[in-house]
Structures are given as structure tokens and as C-alpha cells.
Amino acid sequence: MPLKGLFIFLTLTVLRVQAQSSQTLSLANDRVKIDWQTSAKGWTIRKVSIRKANRWVDMPAPSGENTLLYAAEKPSDKPDTTFRDITGAVFPGEKYHYQQEQWAESTNPVSLNKAGQAYFFFPKEAKQIGKNNLQFRQETDVATIRTEWSFDPKFGSDVIVKQTVTPKKEGYFSLASPTLATLTEQNLAWATVPGYFQGNAFQKNFALAYAYGHGIPTLPAIYRERCASTLCPMLTGKNGITLSVIPEPGLARDPWAVDKITQTTWNIGLSHMNRKAQLSPTLYYPILGEPKSALKTGESVTYTFRYSLMDGDWFKALNHAVYDIYRFKETLALRQSKQSLTDRIQKMHHYLTDPKTSMWNIEAFEGKKIGAQSYLGGVVGSNKDAMKNSDYGAMWMLANATKDPLLTQNVLPYALNFKLAQQETGNNFFKGAVEGQYYLAKSKKFVEEWGEVVEPIALTYYTMLDMGNMLLFEPTNAELKERLRFGADRLIDWQKPDGHWAVAYDRHTEKEIFNDIRDLRPTFYGLIVAYRLLDEPKYLAAARKGADWFLKNAIETGSFLGVCGDARYAPDFATGQSAQALLDLYDLTKDTRYRDGAIKAAKIYTTSIYTHPIANHALKIVNGVQREDWEISQTGLSFEHGGIFGSANRAGPIQLCSHAGLFIRMYGLTKEPIFADMARAGAIGRDAFVDAKTSVASYYWNAMNRGAGPYPHHAWWQVGWLTDYLLAEAELRSGGKVTFPRGFVTPKVGPHQTYGFAPGTVNGEKANLIIDENLVAIDNPSVDYILAKSVQSGKLFLVLLNNRAQASDFTMTAKDGKPVKKQLPAFGIDVITLENKEL
Numbered sequence: 001m002p003l004k005g006l007f008i009f010l011t012l013t014v015l016r017v018q019a020q021s022s023q024t025l026s027l028a029n030d031r032v033k034i035d036w037q038t039s040a041k042g043w044t045i046r047k048v049s050i051r052k053a054n055r056w057v058d059m060p061a062p063s064g065e066n067t068l069l070y071a072a073e074k075p076s077d078k079p080d081t082t083f084r085d086i087t088g089a090v091f092p093g094e095k096y097h098y099q100q101e102q103w104a105e106s107t108n109p110v111s112l113n114k115a116g117q118a119y120f121f122f123p124k125e126a127k128q129i130g131k132n133n134l135q136f137r138q139e140t141d142v143a144t145i146r147t148e149w150s151f152d153p154k155f156g157s158d159v160i161v162k163q164t165v166t167p168k169k170e171g172y173f174s175l176a177s178p179t180l181a182t183l184t185e186q187n188l189a190w191a192t193v194p195g196y197f198q199g200n201a202f203q204k205n206f207a208l209a210y211a212y213g214h215g216i217p218t219l220p221a222i223y224r225e226r227c228a229s230t231l232c233p234m235l236t237g238k239n240g241i242t243l244s245v246i247p248e249p250g251l252a253r254d255p256w257a258v259d260k261i262t263q264t265t266w267n268i269g270l271s272h273m274n275r276k277a278q279l280s281p282t283l284y285y286p287i288l289g290e291p292k293s294a295l296k297t298g299e300s301v302t303y304t305f306r307y308s309l310m311d312g313d314w315f316k317a318l319n320h321a322v323y324d325i326y327r328f329k330e331t332l333a334l335r336q337s338k339q340s341l342t343d344r345i346q347k348m349h350h351y352l353t354d355p356k357t358s359m360w361n362i363e364a365f366e367g368k369k370i371g372a373q374s375y376l377g378g379v380v381g382s383n384k385d386a387m388k389n390s391d392y393g394a395m396w397m398l399a400n401a402t403k404d405p406l407l408t409q410n411v412l413p414y415a416l417n418f419k420l421a422q423q424e425t426g427n428n429f430f431k432g433a434v435e436g437q438y439y440l441a442k443s444k445k446f447v448e449e450w451g452e453v454v455e456p457i458a459l460t461y462y463t464m465l466d467m468g469n470m471l472l473f474e475p476t477n478a479e480l481k482e483r484l485r486f487g488a489d490r491l492i493d494w495q496k497p498d499g500h501w502a503v504a505y506d507r508h509t510e511k512e513i514f515n516d517i518r519d520l521r522p523t524f525y526g527l528i529v530a531y532r533l534l535d536e537p538k539y540l541a542a543a544r545k546g547a548d549w550f551l552k553n554a555i556e557t558g559s560f561l562g563v564c565g566d567a568r569y570a571p572d573f574a575t576g577q578s579a580q581a582l583l584d585l586y587d588l589t590k591d592t593r594y595r596d597g598a599i600k601a602a603k604i605y606t607t608s609i610y611t612h613p614i615a616n617h618a619l620k621i622v623n624g625v626q627r628e629d630w631e632i633s634q635t636g637l638s639f640e641h642g643g644i645f646g647s648a649n650r651a652g653p654i655q656l657c658s659h660a661g662l663f664i665r666m667y668g669l670t671k672e673p674i675f676a677d678m679a680r681a682g683a684i685g686r687d688a689f690v691d692a693k694t695s696v697a698s699y700y701w702n703a704m705n706r707g708a709g710p711y712p713h714h715a716w717w718q719v720g721w722l723t724d725y726l727l728a729e730a731e732l733r734s735g736g737k738v739t740f741p742r743g744f745v746t747p748k749v750g751p752h753q754t755y756g757f758a759p760g761t762v763n764g765e766k767a768n769l770i771i772d773e774n775l776v777a778i779d780n781p782s783v784d785y786i787l788a789k790s791v792q793s794g795k796l797f798l799v800l801l802n803n804r805a806q807a808s809d810f811t812m813t814a815k816d817g818k819p820v821k822k823q824l825p826a827f828g829i830d831v832i833t834l835e836n837k838e839l
Contacts, residue, residue, distance in 0.1 A: 027132050027149060031156035032309050034149075034180075036064060036134075042122030043136060048181050050157070050241050052311045057239050059181035064122055067176035067275050068165065070142045071116035074172060075289040079107040083207045085516035091207040092645075095451070096568045098378075099645050106210070106221075106644040113220040116172065116288050118275050123147065143167045147178065155324060157309050158246075164302040167295045174269075174288040177245050180307050182278040183235050190236040190314045190558070191216050191272050191279065194607035195229035195642045198314075198558035211645050212517060213571055214559040220277045222269035222284055225252040226649055227642040230611045232321035233270045233281040234314050241309065242317040245270075245281040246325050248304040249614050255652060256632055259621035261702055263652050266290050315603050319674055322611045331615040332677050333805040334630040335685030339695065341722050341803065342784045346773040347695030348715045349398060353406035357694055359712040361387055362414050363441050370421050371414025375438060376710030378566055380450055385441040389415050390713040391746045393469035393754030394720035400473055400756050401771040419466055422446055423483055429510045430454055432483075432490030434462040450565035453513060456494050456501040457523045457563055457574075461747030463487035464526030471533050472743045472757035481533070488530035491523070492542050499524075499549030503561070503569065514569070520554040520561040521574045522581035528588065529744050540588065547585050547594060554578065555597045558604060562641050563748050572641035573750040576605040576659040580751030583665070584744075595669075602666045602675065608642060609678045610634040610653055622688065623704055631688040634701060636681025652701030655689050656717055657682035658750025661724030668732045676732075680827070683725050684782075684803045717749055724752035730786055730799050733829035738762050738786075738799050740769060759791050762799070763831060766791040776834075780810035783824065796834040802827060 025036045025043070033049040033056070045064030049056045085091045092099045109115035123136035123145075133150040144166045152158040163175050185202050192198035196213060203215020210217050225231060231252055234244035253265040269284030285303040286292035295301060306325070310317040322328045351357045359374035372387035379386045389395070395415060399407035418439070424430045433454050436446035448458070467484045471477060494501055501523045503514040524546025530539035554560055555578075562572035582598035585591075615633035622632055637653035639646055647654075663679035666672070690697045691707030696715045698706050708714055730738040740760030742753040759766040767788035776798060778785060786799040802808045802824035813819045814834050824830055 025126055025128060025134055027134060027151060027159065029132065029151055029156050032151070032159065034159070036126065038126070042124045042138075043126045044122050045180065048309070050309045050311060052240060057241055059241065059243070060184070060187055060237070060239075061182045063179040063181055063280070065274075066121050066123065066138065066145065066147070066178045068119040068121075068140060068143060068145055069116040069174040069176070069275070069284075069288050070119065071172040071288055072169075074294075075108075075110050075115035077105065077108050077110070077289065079104050080109060081107055081112065083107065083210075085207050086205045087516050089516070091516075092211065092568055098566055099568055099570075102645055102649055103211070110288050111222055113222050113271070113275055116174070120276075142169055142171065143173060145175070152306060155308075155320070157311070159307045159309070160304065161307065162302065162304045164300055165295075166300040167297055170296050172288050172293045173295050173301070174284055174286055174293055175301075175303070176275060177283040177305055177307075179274045179278065179280045179282070181243065182274075182280045183237055183243075184279065185216075187238050188235060188279060189238045191234070192314055192558075192607065193223050193228060193233045193270050193272055194318065195227045195639070196223050196644070198604060198607065200557060208516065211568075211570065211643065212559070212561065213643060214517070214520075215557070216272065218277065220271055220273035220275055220282075222271050222287070223644075224266050224649075225268050225270065225612075226255075226263055226266075227639070227644070227646055228252075228270055229607050229609055229639070229642065230318055230321050230326070231268070231270065232308075232318060233272055233283075234308075234317050235272065235279060235281055236314045236317075240311065240313070242312060242314055243281060244308045244310070244317045244321065245283045246306050246308060246321050247283055247285070248306070249326060249612070251285065251303055251305070252612060254613050255634055255701075256620060256622065263702065264650065267292065315606075318606065322674065326612050327614050328611050328635065328674075328677060328681070331630065331633065331635045332681045334615055334617070335636075335681060336804060337685050337781045338687040339690065340778065340781045340784050341683065341726060342778075342786075343773075343781070344690065344695045344697075345719055345722055346771065348719055349402060349404070349771070351694040351696055352398070352715055352719075353404060353410070357712075358715065360411070361441065363387070363439070365421050365439070365444060368417045368421060369414055370418040370439065371411065372418050372439060373713040375713065378449075379438050379440075379447065381443065381447050382438070382440060383442055385443070386438045387418075387441060388438050388713050389418055389716070390749075391716035391720040392419065392466040393472075393743055393746060394716045394723070396470055396473040397723065397754055397756040397769075398719055398771065401769050416470065419462075419470070420479070420483065423463055423486070425483075425486065429505075430490075430507070432463060432486035432488075433459040437462060448565060452507040453504040453565070454507055455504045455565075456491065456519065457521050459487055459491060460523050460526030461563075464491070464529045465744050465747050468529035468533055468744045469754045472754065484530065484533060488527060488534065488539055491526050491530075492538070495542055495546065499545035499547075500553070501546070517561060517569060518553065520550070520559050521563060522550065522578045524550060525577075525581040525584070525745065528581070528584055531588070543585060544589065544591075547582060547597075550578070551582075551593060551597045555582075555600050560604075564641060567641050567645055567647065570641040570643055570645035572639065572646070573608075573656075573658060573748075575601065575608065576638070576662060577745055577751045579605060579666070580662050580745050580753070583662075599666065599670055602662065603672075605659060606674055606678060608639045609682070610637055627688055631685070632701075632704070636678060637701060638682065640700070647700065650702070654699055654701065655686060655697040656699065656714065656721060656749050657725070658717065658721045658746065658752040660721060661728035661753065662751040664725065664728035664732050679725065680803070683722070717746060717752075720746055720754070721750070721752040723755055726784055726786055726801065727755055729801055729803075729827075730829065733801065733827070734799075734831065737764070738829075738831060740788075760788060762788050762790075762797040763833075765793075765795075765797075767797055775815050777813045778810055780808050782808045783810045798832040798834055800824060800830040800832065802829075
């Protein structure tokens with residue numbers, strides 16, 4: 001070629017390359033702008049901008065990189081990595097056999113995101129196929145990947161992405177959502193995969209991060225939807241922008257798809273990281289090795305998700321996913337009760353006074369007769385002879401409200417003896433603590449749930465809370481007061497200089513154990529009890545010191561510890577209890593740090609409530625009975641414990657909605673609708689889980705309506721939380737005109753509190769809470785009622801609550817009175833005064 005021709009050719013080539021390199025595509029509206037630019041690598045995202053108030057804020061590290069995972073053979077489901085805790089011990093330890101299987105499946109190559117071959121690419125082909133609608137295409141040697149991007153016309157901050165993989169060869173395929181942008185730890189304010197973890201800093205020890213959520217895992221683990229409360233992994237940057245990824249409804253597993261449990265089906269994966277361990281919320285579909293990932297040549301798979309780019313924090317982004325995408329308000333509106341909550345309490349009263357149904361036992365122990373209910377769950381050393389009492393506050397409340405001698409004479413004296421016998425009173429290291437939660441009748445000894453350990457939190461629960469709640473009803477009981485002081489002084493003796501406590505002590509050596517975790521639980525609450533009842537400033541000072549440590553180490557970091565020993569203290573309902581503990585401390589001190597900490601803890605606890613799948617009227621067969629989908633829906637129910645260790649993995653959520661009353665109080669404090677909606681969704685229309693014979697709900701979701709099963713003592717907790725919920729609703733809806741003093745929270749299962757130990761106020765008049773199923777009849781199960789008797793006049797106040805999202809017509813009939821037809825609006829209230837002559 002002549003020199004001149006060569007020059008022209010090279011010039012045109014350079015111009016073509018320059019023209020190609022400057023090509024751009026974009027999606028833009030008044031909320032979000034995303035710009036792509038082509039280069040030698042392919043189409044990369046050059047800029048992601050989000051409108052924040054009146055200015056545009058850029059994401060710090062835009063990307064656009066895509067990931068395809070491929071395996072010719074099904075990946076192994078066996079773990080190939082051993083992890084150790086911060087002490088160097090192999091995790092989780094041999095004796096925790098409940099956790100062994102779940103730890104193994106959570107650390108196999110697929111779960112740790114190292115299975116298969118990863119194809120990383122920036123798409124080579126791109127075109128605009130409509131206004132604000134782009135399509136990208138990439139050819140690899142194993143598959144063709146097509147991706148479409150567009151805005152959601154309803155939610156301007158959401159970008160909808162549809163991806164399709166078409167195999168060129170047989171094998172297992174998984175697509176990861178493209179990396180829109182990445183964050184570093186330095187520009188991160190908060191990260192969460194709801195139901196698994198939340199936090200604001202990396203945790204280098206993987207066991208601590210992965211099993212407990214004490215910091216952000218540094219490995220790009222893929223979490224299953226079974227314990228993802230809301231399908232919305234998200235990152236909030238220090239710039240105030242939250243980036244989340246939300247799968248299209250229907251993509252994740254349905255826990256009861258047709259006629260059997262499908263809780264453990266694994267359809268989607270959620271992560272806070274991409275495959276390269278860069279911080280970027282990521283969705284994986286299908287899951288490599290799971291049935292939907294096995295594809296033949298030409299057999300396409302398509303899935304849809306959305307990026308949400310929210311001007312606001314993680315809680316605002318969570319609300320968007322819960323309400324706008326997963327339509328939580330609509331699922332609440334489906335809930336209709338077939339039995340009122342009031343009636344359930346009344347029926348459980350009969351269950352609990354029948355020794356056969358409640359499995360009530362009285363045993364001789366050291367010269368006294370002690371009483372408790374059989375416990376047939378797992379307890380170390382048990383030979384089907386374990387006994388336990390649960391909610392002492394509910395026991396004394398029900399006895400006081402009904403004046404039933406079957407309770408006051410046949411239950412309370414022996415339950416009191418059980419409590420006194422349970423406490424260590426010798427002058428030793430454990431004086432004031434409990435010897436164990438459970439009594440083994442054959443061995444005639446008290447034991448802990450999972451080993452010979454003594455926990456400060458158990459002292460708070462089974463000495464301070466139980467005895468404290470009894471003392472509210474029996475303020476002159478000198479022996480109880482002395483025993484309470486034993487516990488309070490031991491808590492102070494065990495408190496560390498900075499305010500925290502050990503997780504546990506070995507009963508024999510008295511040495512601290514579980515040194516790999518910290519006591520991120522409301523252990524300080526026991527000293528709140530001591531201050532309220534013993535009125536000594538040292539107890540309040542110690543409670544505040546403990547709470548201050550808790551604020552810094554738990555609330556600020558999003559790190560919590562659970563109270564179930566058999567689950568190796570995986571985070572659980574104690575997180576919700578923390579919120580009420582701080583709220584009670586705020587009531588005593590008016591220190592706003594405790595109120596703000598309580599609100600933050602409650603917000604975090606909303607990520608322990610299921611919000612998917614979207615409930616509907618579809619018919620399903622459940623243990624031979626036809627049910628509508630909403631009747632067995634998990635939405636609105638909380639975990640016992642979630643995460644990779646939690647019981648929710650297999651059994652689903654639980655029916656003990658101890659948080660319901662707290663959430664109603666939180667709604668009154670914050671006006672955040674999610675609190676009231678979650679409380680109501682968990683409490684009402686749960687008849688599919690209630691045993692028709694006893695009115696006792698099952699504990700785990702997968703038990704459906706099999707009743708108390710091996711946990712007969714749970715009925716007391718059910719009486720307690722239902723009462724707390726109804727009275728919290730009455731106070732909220734009446735604007736404070738119906739209010740009763742609250743006692744202390746219940747041990748272990750959450751934040752519900754005790755009532756009935758002192759008069760409340762109804763429309764300005766002092767009144768005592770009473771329970772009498774013969775005084776009033778209501779013909780609509782959606783309408784609950786509370787009864788209170790005036791201290792002075794003896795008048796009866798009837799507080800009516802419509803517990804559904806629609807207006808309710810009903811007929812109310814007082815004893816010896818005429819039927820009265822009434823109507824209440826959605827979640828409405830009415831207070832009726834019944835004169836003595838009407839009764």
C-alpha cells in the first residue's frame with residue numbers, strides 16, 4: 001500500500017476507534033441517571049447518579065460487570081472448609097448437633113460462592129429498544145446472556161432488570177445480578193441481608209460474622225430465602241443513598257407451595273457482595289446445583305429483579321420493599337379471625353387449670369412441693385422428666401383477673417415454691433443465680449438447657465423478672481424481696497468495669513466460657529427490676545452502666561446475641577426484648593439516648609418478621625385440610641432465631657408474637673406504620689395454627705395446628721403476649737384514655753409485659769382488669785374486648801377493639817341484658833360503660 005493510502009487507512013481506523021470509544025447509552029429520569037460507555041472491555045457503567053433533595057449525588061464506584069456461574073457437573077453439597085472461632089476452636093463445636101447440619105450446608109462451596117466457573121464480563125453488544133429501555137447481549141463459550149434495563153413507571157427510584165441465559169452446552173447455570181456499583185468499608189454506613197445480619201463494619205472472623213451477624217462477613221456468602229425476612233439485601237452509603245436489590249415477587253420459594261411443606265426449597269440467593277467479594281447487593285438465580293439450574297442446550301431461563309436507589313437510609317428502603325413491592329398492607333387486609341383473641345385467652349384459662357391438658361406436675365423437693373409443667377423438648381440429661389414454668393407474670397395476672405381458686409390454690413403456691421427452690425442461696429460464687437431453667441423429676445435436680453453453665457442473662461430472667469413480676473402482685477412478700485436482692489447483688493458483683501457481663505460461667509470451675517462471643521443481650525434489665533422494687537440508686541446506676549455498654553456495642557453496630565442455649569445463642573427474640581428494656585429505662589431516666597436506642601433496636605427487629613411471599617386466596621391442602629394461602633402465610637410472623645443457625649431454617653417462624661405489644665407502642669412513639677402493621681399481621685387471623693380443643697397455638701409454623709405439643713408451658717406466654725397486645729392497642733386507639741400500668745418483660749421469648757397488678761384508668765376512672773367469660777358475648781370473632789371494673793363505683797367498662805382492616809358489624813350482649821347491634825371502623829375502638837343493673 002502506498003504511504004499516502006496507509007496514512008489515510010490508519011487515520012480512519014483511529015477515528016472509528018475514537019467514535020466507538022465515545023459511544024454512550026443512558027437511562028435517566030428525575031430520580032436516577034445511569035450512563036454506560038463502550039470501551040475495549042465492553043459496555044461499562046460510567047456514572048450512577050441519584051437525586052438527593054435538590055442536587056445529584058454520584059455513587060462512588062460504578063461498574064456494570066456481569067457474572068455467570070457454570071458447572072458441567074453438579075457441585076458438591078459437602079463443606080470443604082473448616083472455620084474457627086476467635087479463640088482458635090473449630091466452630092461450632094461437637095456438642096451443638098442441632099447446628100452441625102445447618103453449618104455444613106451453609107459452608108459448602110455453593111453457599112460460600114466458590115462453586116463452578118465464574119465468567120466475568122462487560123457486555124459487548126448494546127442497543128436502545130425503547131424510551132429508557134436498553135438491551136445488552138454477551139456471548140460466552142457456554143451460554144448467551146441477554147439483559148434488559150428499564151425504569152419502573154410507578155417508582156422512579158427503581159430500575160427493573162430482566163436477564164435471560166440460553167445455554168450452548170448442558171450443565172448447571174446461575175446468573176448474578178450485574179454489579180451496578182460497589183462500596184468500600186470506608187464509605188459504608190450500614191449493610192444488611194434482612195433476617196441474617198446487619199452492621200456497619202467488617203468482621204474478619206467468619207464464624208462470628210456468618211453465624212452471629214457480629215459484623216459484615218468478608219466472604220461473598222450466598223444466603224437462602226428461607227430465613228431472609230424481607231428479600232432485599234441493601235447497602236447504605238455515608239452519602240445517605242441506599243442501594244438494594246429486590247427480586248420480583250414469586251421468584252423465591254413458597255414455604256407451602258401446594259400440599260406439603262417446601263420451606264427449604266432454594267430458588268434464589270441473596271448477598272451483600274458480588275463473586276469478587278466487592279460490597280454490592282447481589283441476587284443469584286437459579287442457585288447453582290439446585291434443580292432449576294440444570295439446563296440443556298438452548299433451554300433458556302429468565303428472571304427479573306430491581307435495583308432500588310433510595311435517597312434515605314436502610315429502613316426507608318426496607319419499607320419500600322415491604323409495602324411497594326411485596327404489598328404487605330394488602331396481605332394484612334386479608335387477615336380475618338375465626339376465633340377472637342379474647343376467647344383464646346379465656347379458653348387457655350381452662351387448659352391451664354386442667355392438670356392433664358397442661359401437663360401440670362407437683363413434685364416433692366427438699367421438704368417442699370414444687371409445681372411446673374412437663375417439658376418434652378431437648379434438655380441435656382432429661383429422661384422425659386423435665387419440668388418448666390414460663391411466664392410468671394401471666395400466671396399471676398390470670399389468677400388475679402379471674403380470682404379462680406384452681407389457679408390461686410392449685411397452681412400459684414407450687415409455682416412459687418418452684419421459683420424459690422430454683423435459686424442458689426448458698427454463700428458461694430453463684431448465690432442469687434438459678435441452678436437451671438428446668439427441673440428433672442427423676443434426678444431431683446435443676447439443670448440448664450444445654451450444659452452445666454450459669455448465665456447472667458438467666459439470672460436476669462429467672463430470678464429478677466419472674467420474682468419481680470410476682471412482687472408486683474405480692475409487694476409484702478418479704479422472702480421474695482430478699483431473694484430478689486440476692487439476684488441484684490450478684491448481677492452487680494458479676495458486672496465488668498465497662499458495664500457488660502460474661503456470656504456464661506462453668507458451674508464447676510466458675511471460669512468464664514463462650515469467650516468467642518459477647519453478652520450482647522439486655523442483661524442489664526434485671527437491675528431495672530431491682531431499682532423499681534427495692535428503690536436503691538446503686539441498682540439504677542448499674543443498669544445504666546450496662547445499658548450504656550449495650551448502646552455502644554450492640555445498638556450502634558447491629559450486633560446481638562440470643563438466649564437459646566441449644567442454638568448456641570444465635571440471635572433471636574432477645575433483640576426485640578432489648579428495645580423494650582431500653583424503653584423502660586428511658587421511662588425511668590428520661591435520657592433520650594435510651595429512647596433513641598430502643599427505636600433503633602425495634603427497627604432492626606422488623607428484619608426478624610417475614611414479609612414474603614405475598615399472601616393470597618389460593619387454595620392449598622394442609623395436613624388434609626383445605627386452607628387459603630393467607631391462613632398459613634408466614635408474613636407477619638417472627639423468628640425464634642433466623643440466620644444460618646436458626647430454627648426458622650427448617651421449622652419456619654413462630655406463633656409467639658411477643659413483640660406485638662412493643663410494636664404497637666413503637667408505632668405510637670414513631671408513627672411508623674410498619675410497626676402497627678407487623679404487630680397486627682402477626683396477631684390476628686392465625687386460626688390455622690390454633691388447636692381447636694385447647695385454643696393453644698403451635699409454636700413453630702411447620703407444626704400448623706398441632707397445639708402446644710412438647711411445650712405446654714407456652715400457653716402462659718400466649719396469654720401474656722395476647723394481653724399485652726390487646727392492652728397496647730387499647731391505649732393507642734383511645735389516645736391514652738384506656739391505659740393500664742405495665743410490669744416487667746417476660747423471660748426469654750421477647751418484650752411482652754405484665755398487667756393487672758394495679759388499677760388502670762378508663763376514661764379518667766380507676767379500674768381493675770378482670771377476666772370473666774360469662775359477662776359479655778360478642779358474635780363477631782374480629783371484635784375483641786377488655787373488661788375492667790371501676791374501683792369506686794363497681795361499674796364495668798367494656799373496651800371493644802375491631803381487629804381487622806375492614807369495618808365490623810357485631811352484636812354485643814351483656815349478661816341478662818338485651819342484644820345491642822354496633823359497628824366499629826377498621827382497627828377501631830369503643831368504650832362502653834355497663835351499669836351494675838345490666839349485669
